[in-house]
Amino acid sequence: MPLLTIKAISKILINYIVSIMTSFYSILSYSFGNEDWRTEQKALQIKSDNHIVCVTASGDRPLNLLSLDCAKITAVDANSTQNHLLDLKKSAMKNLDYYSYIEFLGLTSNQKKKILPRKVFEDLNPESKEFWIKNMKMIEKGIIYQGQLEKSCANFSKFIYLMRGMRASKLTSFDDIEDQRKYIIKSWDKPFWRNTFKLFLNPKYSKYYIDDPGLCAYVSNDINPGEYIYDRMNQSLKSYLAKENPLFSLVLNGRVEKAGYSPYIMQEHCVNIKKRLDRLHYKSENMIDFLESQEEGSIDRFSFSDIASYMDEKSFNRMLRAMIKAAAPGARFCARQFLSDHSLDDDVKACLYRDEQLEQELEKEDRCFVYRFMTGEILKANQGAVDHSNEKDEKIPFHKEAAA
Numbered sequence: 001m002p003l004l005t006i007k008a009i010s011k012i013l014i015n016y017i018v019s020i021m022t023s024f025y026s027i028l029s030y031s032f033g034n035e036d037w038r039t040e041q042k043a044l045q046i047k048s049d050n051h052i053v054c055v056t057a058s059g060d061r062p063l064n065l066l067s068l069d070c071a072k073i074t075a076v077d078a079n080s081t082q083n084h085l086l087d088l089k090k091s092a093m094k095n096l097d098y099y100s101y102i103e104f105l106g107l108t109s110n111q112k113k114k115i116l117p118r119k120v121f122e123d124l125n126p127e128s129k130e131f132w133i134k135n136m137k138m139i140e141k142g143i144i145y146q147g148q149l150e151k152s153c154a155n156f157s158k159f160i161y162l163m164r165g166m167r168a169s170k171l172t173s174f175d176d177i178e179d180q181r182k183y184i185i186k187s188w189d190k191p192f193w194r195n196t197f198k199l200f201l202n203p204k205y206s207k208y209y210i211d212d213p214g215l216c217a218y219v220s221n222d223i224n225p226g227e228y229i230y231d232r233m234n235q236s237l238k239s240y241l242a243k244e245n246p247l248f249s250l251v252l253n254g255r256v257e258k259a260g261y262s263p264y265i266m267q268e269h270c271v272n273i274k275k276r277l278d279r280l281h282y283k284s285e286n287m288i289d290f291l292e293s294q295e296e297g298s299i300d301r302f303s304f305s306d307i308a309s310y311m312d313e314k315s316f317n318r319m320l321r322a323m324i325k326a327a328a329p330g331a332r333f334c335a336r337q338f339l340s341d342h343s344l345d346d347d348v349k350a351c352l353y354r355d356e357q358l359e360q361e362l363e364k365e366d367r368c369f370v371y372r373f374m375t376g377e378i379l380k381a382n383q384g385a386v387d388h389s390n391e392k393d394e395k396i397p398f399h400k401e402a403a404a
Contacts, residue, residue, distance in 0.1 A: 028081050028138070031147030033060030034247040035305060035336070036367040037067075037262045043334035043362055043375040044301045046070050051328075054303035055287065058147065059086030061303060062280055063093070063264035066273045070301075073280050080127070080284035087128040087282070088120070088143065089264070094277050095119040098267050106142015107265060113140045145255065153247075154254035169253055172243045181238050189234055198226035225339050229370055236369035245367045260367075288315065291322035297380075299326045304335040306371060313342040320344070324351045327378040336371035353377045 040061070046052065048069040054061050056077035063086075065073055077083055092104050096117065103110055104117070116139050121129065132139060138146040145154065161169075171188065174180040242248045246260040263269035283290055287307060302323050308316050323333060333352075344352070354376040362373045 027148055028085060028146060029079060029148045030058040030082065031085060031150050032144055032246060032250070032256060033058040033064070033262060034149075034245075034250070034368050035061070035371070036365075037061075037064040039362045039366045039373075040303060040334060041065070041068060042365075043358065043373065044303060044332055046301060050300035051298065052301040052303060053291070053299050053326075055305040055307055056082045056086050056282055057305060058082070059089045060262055060264060061305065062086065062282070063089060063273060064262050065303065066276045066280060067263035067269045069276075071279065075280065075282040076285055076287050076290045077282070078284070078286045081131070083282045083284050084128045084131040085143065085147075087124050088132060088139075090277055090280060091120045091123040092117075093264070093270065093274055095123055098270055101270070102265060105144040105265070107144055114142055115140070150250060153250035157250070157252055157254040160252060171237075172249055172252055172257055174241055174243070177239070177241060180241060184234065184237050188237075194227070194230050196226075197230040198224065228339070232369040236367070239364070240367055245369070247368055288319045288322060291319060291326050294322075294326040296325055297328045299323075300328045300331050302327070302331070302333040302335075302378075304333070306336040306338045308335060308342050309338045309340045316342045317345045317348050320348045320352075324348070324378055324380060327380050329380060331378040331380070332376065333378060334373065334375040336373060338370055351379050353379055 037060075041064075044052070044065075046065070046068045048071065050070045051072045051074070052065055052070055053074050053076060054065060056062060056075040059075070059082065062073050062075040075083070075086060089105070092101050096104060096119075099108075100117075102108055104114055104120070106114065116132065116136065121132070124132065145151070171180070171183070174183065236245070241259065242252070243257040243259040246256045246262075249256040249260050264273055287304075288311075304319075307319070311319070327333075354374060359373040359375055362375065363371070366373075
């Protein structure tokens with residue numbers, strides 16, 4: 001373990017605690033998406049005439065969805081700061097060449113202070129202009145790592161380095177999954193780390209130093225957060241390279257490896273996404289209120305991320321009722337749950353065909369290992385819906401372990 005002074009160790013821990021104590025809903029909570037875009041696209045089965053509604057978060061989700069041909073995307077987030085970030089990423093992609101774009105975001109090795117190009121600034125909406133004028137320091141540092149989660153991960157990566165030294169960064173260096181499995185068994189999977197996860201992520205304590213409701217507010221009594229995350233992490237590390245998971249990279253190295261990049265920052269995808277940016281719109285509004293205000297049959301695909309982790313069970317069912325009302329014939333949905341385990345009311349359940357086989361596949365394939373899936377088709381008066389009457393009909397529990 002590296003030899004550091006008590007003063008240096010204290011500074012790292014203090015910075016970490018300060019970074020996670022800032023109010024979740026009043027600042028930039030996320031700046032780099034950590035969910036697997038591959039499983040999302042597989043679940044939604046997007047078509048060229050689809051209107052998609054999704055959660056904004058870091059802005060990665062709506063931009064990544066544009067890598068597929070669709071008619072319209074509406075990104076919704078109750079935190080307007082997240083939409084200001086989406087507007088900034090959108091304008092930067094539109095007005096800069098690829099290499100200037102990724103350098104502006106902060107993804108290159110260039111450590112020089114970033115500037116906001118005039119053509120990028122002028123293309124922002126008025127509210128975003130005002131926000132970024134007041135928060136230029138985030139842009140100067142490279143906006144891609146200025147979210148609360150990303151800064152917390154960067155500080156936590158320093159703590160991991162104190163405890164594990166070069167062994168931490170080594171985990172994201174493997175190109176062969178067999179070599180990585182051997183390393184996990186020999187050097188990584190130790191009782192000390194399992195117990196550390198259980199203690200650090202115990203909701204009784206974590207609510208005081210992790211200001212993210214998804215980790216604390218609606219945790220199921222059947223789930224031990226630390227043990228759940230640790231077990232699924234090890235399972236994932238035996239199936240997929242750590243470098244392909246942006247969350248691993250952030251936690252271990254404080255930055256994301258290129259193997260973990262998603263379409264909107266990959267040159268081969270940016271060409272098509274850039275052509276479709278005019279199809280992307282956003283609203284700063286609570287998702288429930290937004291869906292309840294939409295016309296019946298106006299939305300084809302619903303991409304909810306892990307929004308269930310940020311609302312109680314009653315609100316979750318209310319949101320799904322609004323989704324069902326707004327759904328077009330044959331509409332599909334994808335929702336994730338992290339530590340929550342909300343049940344569906346009978347009337348909601350009757351309107352959803354959940355594809356159990358697909359859900360299990362997505363859990364196995366998802367690089368961001370912490371999520372369980374709810375996905376399938378919305379059955380609205382059987383208009384345009386696939387006939388599933390001969391298929392197995394049973395309640396599918398949301399909380400189930402991914403198949404081994």
